[in-house]
Structures are given as C-alpha cells and as structure tokens.
Amino acid sequence: MMNQRDLQGIYVPVITPFLPDGTLDTPSYRAHVKKLLAHGIQGLVVNGTTGESPTVSWEEVKALTEETRALIREQGTSVPIVVGTGTNDTAATVSRTEMAARLGADGVLVVVPYYSRPSQEGIIAHFRQVAQIGIPVIVYEIPARTGVRLTVDTARTILDIDGVIGMKDSSGGTELVTALTPLTDKPVLCGEDPCLFDALRAGAAGGMTASANVYTDSFCEAYRLAASGRLEDAGAAFARLLPLIRLLFQEPNPSPLKWLLARQGVIASDAVRLPLTPITGGLADALERLLSSHERS
Numbered sequence: 001m002m003n004q005r006d007l008q009g010i011y012v013p014v015i016t017p018f019l020p021d022g023t024l025d026t027p028s029y030r031a032h033v034k035k036l037l038a039h040g041i042q043g044l045v046v047n048g049t050t051g052e053s054p055t056v057s058w059e060e061v062k063a064l065t066e067e068t069r070a071l072i073r074e075q076g077t078s079v080p081i082v083v084g085t086g087t088n089d090t091a092a093t094v095s096r097t098e099m100a101a102r103l104g105a106d107g108v109l110v111v112v113p114y115y116s117r118p119s120q121e122g123i124i125a126h127f128r129q130v131a132q133i134g135i136p137v138i139v140y141e142i143p144a145r146t147g148v149r150l151t152v153d154t155a156r157t158i159l160d161i162d163g164v165i166g167m168k169d170s171s172g173g174t175e176l177v178t179a180l181t182p183l184t185d186k187p188v189l190c191g192e193d194p195c196l197f198d199a200l201r202a203g204a205a206g207g208m209t210a211s212a213n214v215y216t217d218s219f220c221e222a223y224r225l226a227a228s229g230r231l232e233d234a235g236a237a238f239a240r241l242l243p244l245i246r247l248l249f250q251e252p253n254p255s256p257l258k259w260l261l262a263r264q265g266v267i268a269s270d271a272v273r274l275p276l277t278p279i280t281g282g283l284a285d286a287l288e289r290l291l292s293s294h295e296r297s
C-alpha cells in the first residue's frame with residue numbers, strides 16, 4: 001500500500017480502450033500501460049474519469065486492476081495503482097473501496113459525492129466512513145463535475161482524517177492548493193491539466209494528468225524540471241505542452257486522447273461508450289496538424 005510520500009510526480013489516469021463493438025480491449029490496454037511504465041511515471045489510476053468510470057462495470061475494473069498489477073510485476077517496477085471507487089452513495093463507495101483493497105490496489109481515488117449536492121458535513125462523514133476501511137484514500141475535488149465545492153475548512157478537515165493521504169484538486173485554479181499548502185503536510189496533486197505548472201509553483205506535489213497518456217516523457221520531464229527548482233525551464237516545457245492540452249480538453253475527455261492514441265497505433269480503436277461520442281472532424285484535423293508539427297520538430 002502507498003503512503004503520502006508516494007503521492008508526488010506524474011500519475012496517469014489510464015484510458016480504458018474498447019473495441020468498436022464496445023467491449024473491453026485488453027491487448028490495447030496492456031500495450032498502452034507497458035508504454036506508460038517505460039516513461040518514469042510515479043503512479044497509475046485505474047477507473048478514473050479518463051478511464052470512463054461512469055460506464056465501466058466493476059467486473060471490468062477488476063480485470064483492469066489485475067492486468068495492471070501483472071504488468072507492473074512483469075516490468076519489475078513498483079509504481080502504485082490507485083483505483084477510482086467514488087460514487088454519490090456512501091454505502092456503495094465503501095463497498096467498492098473494500099473490493100479495491102481486496103484486489104490489491106495501493107490506494108483509492110474517491111470523488112466528492114456528486115449530483116445530490118450534499119452539505120459539507122455530509123461530505124466529511126462520507127470520507128470518514130471510506131477512510132475506516134484502511135486502504136489509503138485520495139480525495140478528488142472536481143466541482144465542475146460534482147456540483148458542489150469544498151470549502152478550505154472542509155478540505156482541511158478531510159485531509160486531517162487518518163487514512164486520507166492527499167488530494168487531487170481539479171477545482172479550476174490554484175486557490176485551493178495555495179490555501180492548503182501552509183495548513184497541511186498532505187500532498188495535493190493538480191488534476192486540472194492546463195493549470196499544472198501554476199499549481200506546482202503554488203505547492204502541488206505533482207499532477208494526476210489525463211493528458212500524460214500521450215507524450216508521457218514530456219510531462220515527466222517538465223515535472224522533474226519544476227521539482228528540481230528549474231522553474232524557467234519547466235515553464236518553457238509546460239508552455240510547449242499547452243497547445244496539446246487545450247486540444248485534448250476541447251471536447252469531452254477522453255475522446256480526444258483515444259483518437260490520438262489510436263492514430264499513433266497504440267490502441268486499436270478510439271471507441272468510447274455512450275453518452276460519450278468520438279471527436280468531431282474539426283478537432284481531428286486540429287490534432288492531425290499538431291501531430292505533424294511534432295513529427296517535423
């Protein structure tokens with residue numbers, strides 16, 4: 001199992017490849033994860049938003065987690081596997097978190113309960129119950145998706161719970177990480193890709209970065225530059241990645257990522273499950289132009 005010191009650097013929320021008929025494409029998943037592991041990432045997230053958690057069944061999460069563990073063993077590495085287990089039902093989240101622990105996950109990513117817009121007290125109680133299971137918990141704050149925003153006090157209270165080892169902050173700016181850094185020694189990872197550099201400067205310990213499914217080396221290098229204090233070089237490295245990041249979030253994640261990975265031949269198909277749809281022709285053209293400019297440089 002992981003601890004808070006492991007929560008730094010680039011964690012990649014892995015896409016879940018499907019075949020055109022919508023079934024799980026395990027060979028593509030293996031090929032993609034093997035590449036990610038070769039790039040010096042610090043961790044993998046299975047069943048994140050980028051892994052299409054709303055439409056992936058628990059049986060599939062189980063299969064993906066087992067594949068991931070086997071690949072890590074085969075490659076002789078020890079990067080932590082974090083499994084997304086959060087739902088908007090505390091009892092279901094507890095039960096999924098227990099199952100993730102039994103599967104050998106090193107930690108779980110638990111989103112703030114979405115849709116029902118619970119009170120701050122309800123959110124704190126949700127995390128207290130999940131943390132009791134004993135597997136390390138990473139809180140995932142993403143108000144644009146959940147419909148409710150954590151106050152700084154609530155975020156701090158949740159981070160103070162034993163068993164909560166850190167936070168993924170996708171709140172849309174650097175205010176939360178700036179406010180939390182002096183208040184807690186628990187790490188905050190940036191989950192808002194365009195803000196990654198600013199978040200690192202504000203005290204974030206790394207990023208859970210969907211975009212790092214592609215050009216993974218460049219993201220890891222940019223992080224290393226920032227972590228070693230070479231902020232000017234890091235800023236320049238992130239600036240080079242920004243046009244890619246913007247295109248990847250121009251339409252719903254992970255459709256653009258899947259298009260790019262299929263275009264690069266890493267996965268067999270860009271298929272996503274409804275209600276997600278493949279990217280538009282306009283975005284495909286823009287990504288094609290970006291790829292050609294990368295290939296020329």
Ligand SMILES: O=C(O)C1=N[C@H](C(=O)O)C[C@H](O)C1
Binds near residue numbers: 170208211
């Ligand atoms: O799956 C994730 O974890 C992430 N999802 C975010 C989103 O889709 O909103 C983006 C972030 O890079 C990581």
